[in-house]
Amino acid sequence: MSGTIELFSARVCPFAHRTRLALAIKGIEFELTEIDFDAKPQRFLDISPYGKVPALVQDGDAVYESNVINQYLDEVYPQPALMPQDPLGRARARIWMEFLDSKFLGVYYDAIYNADRGKDEEFRDNVAEKLRFIESEGFAKLSSDGPYWLGSGISLIDLAYYPFFERLPAWTYYRDIDIPDDCSRLKTWNAAMREHPAVVEIANSPEYYIEGYKNYAA
Ligand SMILES: N[C@@H](CCC(=O)N[C@@H](CS)C(=O)NCC(=O)O)C(=O)O
Known part of the structure; x- marks a missing residue:
């Protein structure tokens, strides 16, 4: 099973909101790091090449782009399924x-x-x-x-x-x-x-x- 997730997010951001919803529906535990757009930490810029939230790190690997992150989560945590089976x-x-x-x-x-x-x-x-x-x-x-x-x-x-x-x-x-x-x-x-x-x-x-x-x- 994969390790702990850290999500770089921002309360104002609708794209990050998508991923917060996927994590909530699947009941996945994660560490939330809220990003201040005026003071982006280097640690965030290192894993998010566009400098945008949401971005997620798991086992040292980064995934970004909200719809891609959500499809990744749906594959790693298949239940409840959030994509059609066919x-x-x-x-x-x-x-x-x-x-x-x-x-x-x-x-x-x-x-x-x-x-x-x-x-x-x-x-x-x-x-x-x-x-x-x-x-x-x-x-x-x-x-x-x-x-x-x-x-x-x-x-x-x-x-x-x-x-x-x-x-x-x-x-x-x-x-x-x-x-x-x-x-x-x-x-x-x-x-x-x-x-x-x-x-x-x-x-x-x-x-x-x-x-x-x-x-x-x-
Ligand atoms: N296509 C991206 C869009 C993400 C995006 O635009 N995030 C904005 C906030 S809503 C952002 O991080 N902006 C930071 C900046 O522009 O400095 C996705 O779906 O994840």
């Missing part, structure tokens, strides 16, 4: 994790970083379009009776997306962006995620995120 299912899970990072997050963060109030509506529509795509191409085709992305069992897709939805109250507060009413599966998923014990264990309040994104939204 290759096609795993391919689909990776497609949606990739969609989030390469196609959704840019649009999502553009909307809160935007400094031109005259363009807020355009950015809001762009986010809504992506959320509707997730609803119709993702949930409607994959989640069966739900409530999670792949049905009744939570998976790494859920863990990849959820941190950005825990932060959604900041988007609502500053930019009036929320899950569209016609995205009922997405709403059900969001509500189910919020009640999951692992989510509850490490959740931050809406106020924490509203305060945390204040400077970005200004």
Whole structure:
């Protein structure tokens, strides 16, 4: 069995949040090292070549990139399984994790970083379009009776997306962006995620995120 895990993390970071969720769901013990971005220790930079959290060390070996870390954890600690058992299912899970990072997050963060109030509506529509795509191409085709992305069992897709939805109250507060009413599966998923014990264990309040994104939204 593999040795102790040290996780380099930051409370503010949605990517690190993904890995905290995977560790919590699997009940894996680990040592948490919180990184101050303004004073990154050399020990952290030595194992995280991009200087980003999350990064994990086990038996002297480093793994970084949140979705890669989570798939590593799922292979080293197979129970409970957080990826489908069949290759096609795993391919689909990776497609949606990739969609989030390469196609959704840019649009999502553009909307809160935007400094031109005259363009807020355009950015809001762009986010809504992506959320509707997730609803119709993702949930409607994959989640069966739900409530999670792949049905009744939570998976790494859920863990990849959820941190950005825990932060959604900041988007609502500053930019009036929320899950569209016609995205009922997405709403059900969001509500189910919020009640999951692992989510509850490490959740931050809406106020924490509203305060945390204040400077970005200004
Ligand atoms: N693609 C990376 C993104 C990680 C990332 O962007 N982490 C940010 C915090 S949310 C970071 O460590 N930033 C430190 C810095 O830019 O100095 C992943 O999925 O792990």
